[in-house]
Structures are given as structure tokens and as C-alpha cells.
Amino acid sequence: MANPFPLGVQLWSVKNELSKDVDATLKAVADTGFSVVETAGYDPGSRTIFGMPPKIFLDKLKHFDFNWVSAHIPAPVENIERALDDFAITGIKYLVASMYPDPGRTPDDYRRIAEQYNHIGLAAKASGIQFGYHNHHFEFDALHGEKPFEILLNNTDPEGVVFEMDMGWVVQSGNDPLEFIKKYPGRFPLWHLRDVDQNGQSVNAGEGVVDFHSVFQHKKEAGFIYGIIETPSAAADGLERVAACYKYFEKQQW
Numbered sequence: 001m002a003n004p005f006p007l008g009v010q011l012w013s014v015k016n017e018l019s020k021d022v023d024a025t026l027k028a029v030a031d032t033g034f035s036v037v038e039t040a041g042y043d044p045g046s047r048t049i050f051g052m053p054p055k056i057f058l059d060k061l062k063h064f065d066f067n068w069v070s071a072h073i074p075a076p077v078e079n080i081e082r083a084l085d086d087f088a089i090t091g092i093k094y095l096v097a098s099m100y101p102d103p104g105r106t107p108d109d110y111r112r113i114a115e116q117y118n119h120i121g122l123a124a125k126a127s128g129i130q131f132g133y134h135n136h137h138f139e140f141d142a143l144h145g146e147k148p149f150e151i152l153l154n155n156t157d158p159e160g161v162v163f164e165m166d167m168g169w170v171v172q173s174g175n176d177p178l179e180f181i182k183k184y185p186g187r188f189p190l191w192h193l194r195d196v197d198q199n200g201q202s203v204n205a206g207e208g209v210v211d212f213h214s215v216f217q218h219k220k221e222a223g224f225i226y227g228i229i230e231t232p233s234a235a236a237d238g239l240e241r242v243a244a245c246y247k248y249f250e251k252q253q254w
Contacts, residue, residue, distance in 0.1 A: 008036030014238035040072035070094035101138035114155035121160025140173035168194030186223035216254035
């Protein structure tokens with residue numbers, strides 16, 4: 001059965017397998033049925049991803065007929081030009097950043113970060129790439145009545161900064177992805193299709209509490225383009241997990 005929507009995989013889910021044998025792992029991912037991939041692990045110091053320059057890694061992906069659509073990068077302002085130089089030649093569509101939690105951040109800090117992201121978004125656009133932000137759970141903890149996630153949404157230019165909504169983190173934080181899709185239509189072209197159980201632990205898609213069916217009824221409103229499966233990167237059975245998630249989404253009729 002053909003996938004009812006563009007279904008990809010975050011290769012960080014199988015980073016343990018990739019560290020042992022890149023080619024064998026990519027072949028296994030391709031054999032599962034994936035044709036779209038997203039990456040993480042870019043090192044701006046060595047300018048490598050999985051130990052290779054992005055252009056060399058692209059050649060490996062092309063060998064297995066993958067479409068590399070997105071890459072997660074560390075995105076302090078001083079690194080962005082280097083990352084753009086490295087990734088512009090790969091043809092990817094999105095560069096995505098995220099943050100670690102910091103209990104010392106204030107709402108004004110998040111507004112300053114949003115302004116930095118606006119500048120990064122402009123630089124990325126000039127290189128033919130869309131810049132995006134990937135949430136975790138802490139962005140939903142209110143600070144003086146404001147959710148950092150909404151501060152970022154409200155203070156970034158929709159043309160320059162998009163969002164990759166991680167469904168698992170949103171639900172784990174006690175929130176509903178649909179709340180933000182309806183309030184900020186068109187801002188979420190990328191989705192991380194990560195499921196969690198009632199305790200917030202990652203599980204295979206369809207085994208947890210994330211209501212993917214309801215969310216997918218609003219994919220047009222969200223501006224949805226790519227759904228990216230992600231499973232725990234520390235898992236020893238990463239390939240089995242992403243294959244199980246693929247099978248779950250493959251049989252859906254959304």
C-alpha cells in the first residue's frame with residue numbers, strides 16, 4: 001500500500017546502527033519502504049554528519065534513492081553561515097534547530113531568540129533553504145503566563161521560520177497539538193510522528209496516547225508537508241522500531 005502522505009524517518013533514530021555500518025543501515029531503512037529522510041548530528045566544528053561531509057553523505061543517500069529533505073543543526077548565529085554553506089549543495093529543503101531547557105530563561109530571552117531566528121531565517125532563505133524550529137516539552141511550561149512555544153510562534157516571521165511539531169513532546173507536556181494547529185494555521189509543515197505512553201515514555205506509533213488520527217484530519221490547516229517518524233536514539237533496536245512505526249502509518253487511510 002502506498003503511503004497516504006509523505007512519510008520520512010529521522011535517521012538519528014538509528015544512529016547506533018549507523019555508527020557500526022552506514023551502508024547496511026541505509027539499505028535496511030530503504031528496504032523498510034522509506035524514501036524520505038531527515039538527519040541530525042551535524043558537527044559545525046568538523047563540518048561533518050555521521051563522520052562525513054554532507055555532500056559525501058548525500059551521495060550515500062542517493063545510492064539508496066532517498067530524498068534528504070531536512071537536517072537538524074545546532075544553530076547559534078555564529079555557526080549558521082557555515083551550516084548553510086555545507087547544506088546548500090545537498091538540495092535539502094529545511095534546516096531545523098532546537099534548544100535545551102534552561103530554567104533561567106525569561107520571556108524576554110525567548111523574544112530575543114525569536115529575533116535571532118528571524119535573522120537565521122533570512123539567511124537561510126537566501127541560500128534556498130527554509131529554517132525551522134523543533135520543540136521539546138519545556139517550551140510549554142508557562143513563564144509569567146506565557147508559553148515559550150507561543151512566544152516563538154508570535155515573534156517569528158511565518159515566511160522565514162517554520163515549526164516542526166514533535167507530537168510526542170506536545171502530548172507529554174499535557175497539551176494538544178490541535179490547539180496550536182488551529183491557533184497558528186500554516187506554521188507546521190514538518191511533524192515528528194513520535195508516540196508516547198501515559199507516563200511520557202516513547203513507544204512505537206499507535207501504541208501510545210498521541211491521537212494521530214485527529215491530528216491528520218487537520219493536516220491542510222497545519223500546512224503539513226512531511227511526516228517524520230522518530231524513535232529513541234539510544235535504543236538498541238532502532239531499525240525494528242522505525243519499521244514498526246512505518247507499518248502503522250502505512251496502513252492508515254488518512
